Amino acid sequence: MLNFKTYYHIYNHANGDDNLFREKENYNFFLKKYHQHIDPIAETIAWCLLPNHFHLLVKIKSEEAIAETHPKFQTLDEFEARTAFLSKQFANFFSSYTQAFNKVYKRRGSLFIKNFKRKEVLDDDYLRNLILYIHLNPAKHGFKKEIDEWPWTSWNMFPNEYSQLAKELFGDLEQYNRAHKNKQTDFEEYVKLENDLIQST
Incomplete structure (x- = not known):
């Protein structure tokens, strides 16, 4: 479960034998959508994108900083609700990229493995x-x-x-x-x- 003001290793893999990136434009678009969805909630300390998987090291921003860009976040009282909100940001990012990727390459179905991996850095x-x-x-x-x-x-x-x-x-x-x-x-x-x-x- 994601926490605040902490570092996390986040990684995921393409579903089955598919690739997440088939050409240069895919990498650029992935980064564009990533920054759109994730920059408001986390700093990205280190990252690597490979054809069929990626690794990220992120530092979750403070609750106050997140609330500045997501007013709804400020109204969430329970810790579980707030951490679910952060996970939802990553899920929205994966979904957004998948929809665009599928449209370009005329494919259907999930592109990423359903549950992305995350591990707290202690x-x-x-x-x-x-x-x-x-x-x-x-x-x-x-x-x-x-x-x-x-x-x-x-x-x-x-x-x-x-x-x-x-x-x-x-x-x-x-x-x-x-x-x-x-x-x-x-x-x-x-x-x-x-x-x-x-x-x-």
């Missing part, structure tokens, strides 16, 4: 490793040999947009780059990272 170690995992996904799945060759990720943007958090978690830019490289080149370390972050959910 400590700095998990937060640090999650950022590494998200950015290394394109190399892990073999879409590119080097992570900086994949355009649909926050790898280059994160140290600039969240410089203070990057400094707290990784140190300077050289250490940030080295941390990614070390996980990428050490297969056993990467497998351990995946087991800790994904298979425990």
Whole structure:
């Protein structure tokens, strides 16, 4: 269940053997709809889009900040009702993208797996490793040999947009780059990272 002022790992996969993205325009449109639906309720710290799945690290905004853009949210008294509202924002986003995608490609039915995954980030170690995992996904799945060759990720943007958090978690830019490289080149370390972050959910 989503909470306020906390970090979450959110991820989902295409339904069956389909892809979420078939061409460049799909990635751009996904990001456009994502920002439309999710920016009012959360900051996106790190992200990666791959043809058949995606990973997001988000920080849910304060209740006051959400109420500024969604007046209805302010009238919801129960904690459960407010967290359901936040989950509904993600559901609306997935639905909006699916409808547009289906129209373009003349397909029918759900595009995403019904229930998206979400896991709360409870400590700095998990937060640090999650950022590494998200950015290394394109190399892990073999879409590119080097992570900086994949355009649909926050790898280059994160140290600039969240410089203070990057400094707290990784140190300077050289250490940030080295941390990614070390996980990428050490297969056993990467497998351990995946087991800790994904298979425990």
